[in-house]
Amino acid sequence: MKNTATFDNKVLPYVLLLPQLFITLAFFVWPSVNAIVQAFTFEDAFGGGRVFVWFENFQNLFEDGAYMRSVRITLVFSFGVTVLGLGIALLLAAMANQQLRGVTTYKTLLVWPYAVAPAVAGVVWGFMFNPNVGIVPYFLASAGIDWNHRINPGQAQLLVIFSAVWNQLGYNFIFFLAGLYAIPRSLIEAAAIDGAGPVRRFFAVVFPLLSPTTFFLLVVNIIYAFFSTFGLIDALTKGGPSGSTQILVYKIYLDGFRNQDFGSSAAQSTILIIFVAALTVIQFKYIERRVHY
Numbered sequence: 126m127k128n129t130a131t132f133d134n135k136v137l138p139y140v141l142l143l144p145q146l147f148i149t150l151a152f153f154v155w156p157s158v159n160a161i162v163q164a165f166t167f168e169d170a171f172g173g174g175r176v177f178v179w180f181e182n183f184q185n186l187f188e189d190g191a192y193m194r195s196v197r198i199t200l201v202f203s204f205g206v207t208v209l210g211l212g213i214a215l216l217l218a219a220m221a222n223q224q225l226r227g228v229t230t231y232k233t234l235l236v237w238p239y240a241v242a243p244a245v246a247g248v249v250w251g252f253m254f255n256p257n258v259g260i261v262p263y264f265l266a267s268a269g270i271d272w273n274h275r276i277n278p279g280q281a282q283l284l285v286i287f288s289a290v291w292n293q294l295g296y297n298f299i300f301f302l303a304g305l306y307a308i309p310r311s312l313i314e315a316a317a318i319d320g321a322g323p324v325r326r327f328f329a330v331v332f333p334l335l336s337p338t339t340f341f342l343l344v345v346n347i348i349y350a351f352f353s354t355f356g357l358i359d360a361l362t363k364g365g366p367s368g369s370t371q372i373l374v375y376k377i378y379l380d381g382f383r384n385q386d387f388g389s390s391a392a393q394s395t396i397l398i399i400f401v402a403a404l405t406v407i408q409f410k411y412i413e414r415r416v417h418y
Contacts, residue, residue, distance in 0.1 A: 157398075163391035182392035191368065192376070192393070198282075199372040203350035205286040206293070210346050211339065213290065214297030219327065221298075222305045232302070239295030243353060247360030250288040274362065278369030281362050285370045288361060289354045297342055304338035305331070344408055351401055373397050 164182055166175040186192045221232050241249070254261050254274060262272040274280040308331060316326045332339075355374050358364060364371035364379065371379070373393065381390030 160391045160394050163387055164395045166388050168387045178388065182388045183396070186389065186392055186396070194368065195371050195373055195376045198369065199351065202282070202286060202289075202354075202370075202372050203347055206289045206350040206354070207343065207346040209286065210290045210293050210297055211342055214294055214342075215301050215335075215339075217294075218298050218301035218305055219331075221302055232298075235298045236295040238291055239293070239299075241292060242356065243289075243292055244356035244360045246288055246292040247357040250284065250291075251361045254284055274366075276366055278366055281366055281370050285354070285358055285361055289350065289357055292354075292357060293346060293349055297346070300338050300342055301335065304335045308334050340408070344405055347404065347408075348401060351397065 163175075165177055165179055167178045167182070168175045217235055221228055221235070238246070253259050254272065256262050256273040256275060259272075265272045272280060274284045312330055312334075313326055316330050321329060351372075352374055354372070355378065358370055358372065358375050359378075362370045364375050374397065377390050377393045377397070380386045380393065
């Protein structure tokens with residue numbers, strides 16, 4: 126017996142779809158089309174009108190040293206956030222999968238960071254690492270390390286990477302832990318009987334079976350690093366010092382809303398969307414072949 130939803134009125138399904146279609150068109154399709162059109166124009170900041178300049182905005186971007194520097198910073202930032210985030214979350218999930226005392230409290234504490242908004246996470250980390258009143262610089266100073274991310278570009282880059290990793294840690298941890306729970310214990314016990322040690326069991330049995338989860342989190346974390354860390358960087362460093370933490374999404378904001386260069390900002394948005402989409406397609410086409418379902 127099939128449980129299939131049917132509608133006597135053929136118009137009703139379309140009426141039910143209208144709200145979602147309106148939201149999609151109004152908040153996703155229309156802004157995207159408008160941004161693409163705007164990328165080929167030069168618009169007066171005072172509303173004087175638009176002039177089509179075709180590919181001039183894109184040409185100016187690739188000739189702009191500041192933009193290319195932002196591209197390099199974004200690639201380093203996204204690589205650091207993805208690799209560190211997945212590595213630390215996998216390690217913590219493997220530890221939480223053990224039969225330990227207080228493991229429930231341990232799991233709960235690791236999930237909490239995901240409930241913190243990126244902007245709030247930036248404020249918290251900024252307070253902890255404040256060169257004047259922060260507790261972390263105080264202990265670092267006692268160890269002979271002078272911490273001031275406001276004037277040190279390298280320290281600022283490390284700070285935004287680690288804060289972004291912390292903010293996404295709970296999300297990665299939940300998925301890795303769920304993946305570990307789904308692995309049959311009999312496979313691990315069989316490997317142990319064959320003489321495989323804990324490290325060998327993990328890399329020969331556990332990690333290959335986690336490849337679908339790892340692949341999913343790889344895509345999600347790259348998108349998170351490119352787009353969802355805007356609030357964190359704005360609250361923590363505002364792209365400084367000297368643009369050392371100015372990733373692409375933050376540069377789009379600065380050029381579009383601060384400098385009122387709408388054409389360049391729209392061109393940057395178009396390039397960023399195309400780049401992330403191409404990167405995702407490459408991941409699904411080549412990396413997914415190594416994933417074992």
